[in-house]
Amino acid sequence: MVSAVRPPRFSRYLLRTTDVEAAAAFYDAVLDHRGDGILPLHESAIARGARPHWLGHVQVGHGGAVDTMITRFVERGAMHLGPPPGVADFAIFRDAGGAIVAVTGNAAESSSRVVWHQLSTLDPQRAAANYSALFGWSFAESEIDLGAFGRHRRFAFDAGESFIGQVSGIEGRPEVHAHWLFFFAVPSLDLAVDRVRTKEGTVLGPIEFSNGARVAVCEDPQGAAFGLIEAEDAVRLAEG
Template identity: 50%
Template sequence: MKRFFRLQLRTTNVPAARDFYTALLGDGAANADIVPLPEQAAARGAPAHWLGYVGVEDVDQAVRAFAERGAVQLGPTHPTPDGGRVAILRDPGGAIVGVATAPASARAPQPEVAWQQLYAANAQQAATTYCDLFGWQLTDRRDLGGLGVHQEFASRSGEPSTGSVVDVAGLTGVHSHWLFHFRVAALAPALEVVRKAGGTVIGPMELPNGDRIAVCEDPQRAAFALREGGGRQAL
């Protein structure tokens, strides 16, 4: 598989977060994987966040390959209820990512992800690392002015782009992280839900392909983006 097959929200208030995302994204988010923010992460000062897991055949081998390229494993590798294994790392660009045994058949994670965006301290190194480890392919490179230069990638050769890598250098207040874009039918009412719940909104803005996006934080400070438009589906 070697693509994101699972998303998990690690948060400071599980019931409130579940209510928020169900109101925002509908019933598809009602069964989202939402868990308490681990104490170790909170002790390091980590806010609530969405964590993506890339499916691999051999978790130990993936961890070693990541470490050889400068990643740091955060905590031990754990077994999963389905007999697989999972590990969490800080990648060479500073973002948190999970690797887990890919199930034989996996449906796209809920809520629906329209785009996956990696903000990295060294975008070129980070892009090369993911391509080397998972077989991802670099595609278009787009300069979006104040939003930075976006190096797009596809999960497989010949497929449409599913995400992009952006260097955090020059982007004020942006730290290294994976930002997942959730698809919505209409952006304006979705942003009103975010604001009324006590979340924050940056934007909206229009992309070159006509899609409209806004970067948000939920009431527990977990970052995500909302995306309106046909665009390309990431997962």
């Protein structure tokens, strides 16, 4: 019997930062892990204006799949930032809405405990259409209106699976730029938030939604954004 092929999904989360040693100490204290790795932010990225950030990699398969995805991303309005085709088993893009994302041929499973993925963008409909076409992700038919926090459209990596994230509109919110934000599961949100502040990070929240789910949006001392959430609250977000 031939098993069904799963659509591509996020499989690696790497921090690209200006101070690897300080970032490692911060995340060891806050999360008790370092995601799937911490790398220095390349000088060319800094020259383009890039800030430290968590970079999510979508696993797309081997055998030329990464190079194929370079062509497909560019056809849908993205900018290929590197490496050149045929050089590495990954590629980094600025998607059509301006968010940075990567694809990879590395099949290793993530140990980052990321349980929710949020794409902030000026054009949620275009973003949903692009990611659906590129990866086969399944988007909810209707949006959720969270007032001051914008309108959100949830998605699953595959039809029939639980929602794993959302595309969020940022129109009218000039303080928010297009980006992917990854929420790490923590045993206690309040304790994790206290650790962020103690280690000189910044925190927005905790924010409580109408369904009882609580999240916090944070920045580490170098300026990389990340989210925190308790695992059971990620389930509440998936259920609406």
